[in-house]
Amino acid sequence: MRILDEKQDRISQEVPEGPQRMRGIAGSGKTVLFTRRVAQMHASNPDWEIAFVFWSRSLYQQIRNLIDKHYRRLTGATPDWNKLHIWHAWGSKELTGFYRELAFRWKCRFLSFGDAEKMTIHGESAYEAACRNLEEECKSCPSLLDAIVIDEGQDLPASFYRIAHHALRAPKRLYWAYDEAQGVDSLIVPNASEIFGRDEQGRPCIDLSGSYASGMQKAHNMNCCYRTPRQILLAAHAINMGLFREGGPLQGITRKEDWIALGYQVVEGDFSAASVKACATVMLQRPDKTSGHPIDNPEFGAPLDKSTILVIHESLSQAEDVDFVATSIHRDLESGLRPEDIAIVGLEPTRYLFPQIEDRLRTLGIRVLSLNNQNKDQFHQAGYVTISSIRRAKGNEAYKVYALNLHMAGALQAKSPEKEMIARNQIFVALTRTKLWCVAVGRHGSIMKELLDTSKNNGFLRFPAFNQASLKRSMSDTDALQENLCSQTTVSA
Helix, strand or coil: CCCCCHHHHHHHCCCCCCCEEEEECCCCCHHHHHHHHHHHHHHHCCCCCEEEEECCHHHHHHHHHHHHHHHHHHHCCCCCCCCEEEEECCCCCCCCEHHHHHHHHCCCCCCCHHHHHHCCCCCCCHHHHHHHHHHHHCCCCCCCEEEEEECCHHHCCHHHHHHHHHHEEEEEEEEEEECHHHCCCCCCCCCHHHHHCECCCCCECCCCCCECCCCCECEEEECCECCCCHHHHHHHHHHHHCCCCCCCCCEECCCHHHHHHCCCEEEECCCCHHHHHCCCEEEEECCHHHECCHHHCCCCCCCCCHHHCEEEEEECCHHHHHHHHHHHHHHHHHHCCCHHHEEEEECCCCCCHHHHHHHHHHHCCCCEEECECCECCCCCCCCCEEEEEHHHHCCCCEEEEEEECHHHHCHHHHCCHHHHHHHHHHHHHHHCCEEEEEEEEEECCHHHHHHHHHHCCCCEEEEECCCHHHCCEECCCHHHHHHHHHHHHHHHC
């Protein structure tokens, strides 16, 4: 979907006079909205130096094309790429990025991936170590940019945000979008109070409650999914949180307001202490107003077999995976799909699985675009089926997605609650890459059982009530909680 709804169109034209946060579920239009905002800012303020920062390198081509398209529509000209930067979070010699560019401009020490990896502490990633080092060195460095727009904010460490804020000239136009369910390497939720801290009175240093003097809101929530059919999104959220998991959910929310923020209605039950003690049933549904996919529209008239939208296939071995996927894709192409309409993604390990699938497809005369270190800046190529890791698939989409190795998110395979939550996030990303059909493939076990349980709920999610104390990770919106606290304080005063 490249057309914004009325609310999105209004937000895309905003240029708030300070930080702004965008929380949005997968497929809600965050990337399209921000590329349009960047194009509009550049057209209105050609002297501004603006950066669009993102995490997945395979998004580079899509982001550049969207910005170029929006800017040409507004001006009839080509963007000035010396003023408008599209930066991968890290950057490389052949394609510079946020960290690399700022380190060199500020004349700070630049760490390669290998150097940063050697400096990691307390289980942090190489990028976290690089940002931590740059944050320590840049305290006296001058501001450089007029606006920074951040996509895929859930993948970036808190130090990255503080560096970005420092790099901005007043009034600190820092705009970021995130979906905590799509954090495939970390469990960070980029809430302002946790990133920028609080003052001596306990108030957030950057308060995202309410609006600016201009009337523009400091935070927005986008809960309508346009990319992925409702049936698949329900399954993705159920697996992501572990709503049908033996032993109970690992991560999730228990406030009605937070479920509404995700686009759900609580139609039965609650999360009170009495309900939790009684294991009472909670029932959720996604109403039509937050289900923006065409096939979820009651007036959708084209013939479509709904049973094909989400197919759950249990396989016995990797050899069966290869046979099943290759045969299915060959059938897809004979049925009229184009190769570029299809993507294969999978949870690790895929070191042997992907090459075997690629070889089998080639023997069938099917060309394959395999995303690797030599090919990492695009996701689609006409006439080619895409094979991608979850990390490189993130932010991209295809009409039909084969999601493999889903059993690797089970507790026995993941081996720790933290790794299991990250693996469940990866399944969420895999399932929500689809624009229409998804085939979920894995071995018999807990994850496949949860998927099958979800598919039996006839458009609802029914599960036993749980509370925050039982979770390993809360997905509540703490910025919204801060706003509620401020509102209550104002009323009581």
